[in-house]
Amino acid sequence: MIDGLPAPWRHYSERDHGHVLVASVFPAGHCVEYTSATRRLVWGIVGARQFDSIQVTRMANATTLQPERVAIIGLGRFGMSLARELHDLGYEVTAVDIDERRVADVANFVALAAQGDGTDEELLRSLAVDHSDVAIVAQGQSLEGSVLATLLLKRLEVPWIVAKARTRLHGELLERIGADRVVYPEAEAGSRLAHSLGVRNINDYISLTESSGVAKVVAPPHFIGHTIAELGTSQHAQLNLLMIKRGRRAVVMPHFEERIQTGDELLLVGPDIEIYKFMHPGRELA
Secondary structure, three states: OOOOOOOOOEEEEEEEOOEEEEEEEOOOOEEEEEEOOOOEEEEEEEEEEEEOOEEEEEEOOOOOOOOOEEEEEOOOHHHHHHHHHHHHOOOEEEEEEOOHHHHHHHOOOOOEEEEOOOOOHHHHHHOOHHHOOEEEEOOOOOHHHHHHHHHHHHHOOOOEEEEEOOOHHHHHHHHHOOOOEEEOHHHHHHHHHHHHOOOOOEEEEEEEEOOEEEEEEEOOHHHOOOEHHHHOHHHOOOOEEEEEEEOOEEEEOOOOOOEOOOOOEEEEEEEHHHHHHHHOOOOOOO
């Protein structure tokens, strides 16, 4: 049991359209999910579904089936980064921003880039934003702009709306008017950095409590060639190795005799201190 998290909790995995899906489901209705389709960890609320007679599921806010069409309103640093990532993952991206230079910057790699006001209903309809699977309001500087854009996307009946917020109050307002998910990029980035500073090999991190989380780490040189048993995971009672990502293949809930190979990525869940001790045996956390 992990301190601060309800017990018991379950793991499950499956293959979905050729992609490996791994999840840890908590009785409170939360879930940590990893899918090789997006190569990202996601933490959110579980949407119920049957799997091997266990009431587990796909998260209501996860895109494990990779929606084909995503609209991004606003191309600041957050929106620009999203556009590039989504394009690289195979999404069909439509990007809108009032700044001509920003639009020009993404025009070479997104499906459609347009200069204009993200709160202009006629413009969004002309770009078929109302046919998007997901719309992301990435403009968070202007409270009025993000609120109006979210309201408009709701009117256009976009199935899933994600909106960026700068403060909790801003986020609560966006949720009240129809945002299905609110993100706080600055706060989340700060939290991830703070948790990952102690372990240099961390690629991704999701905080579950103040002192525990899920980490995706690159196997360090001293792990290579050793079995999981030899690495001593059993000595870390609260630490779980959920999966080894090996190229395009995933070894789910690996056996103790599985040997770590160069380039392997390990998906670990547990207290931060246990993750640190596992990655840095014999070294005390300062």
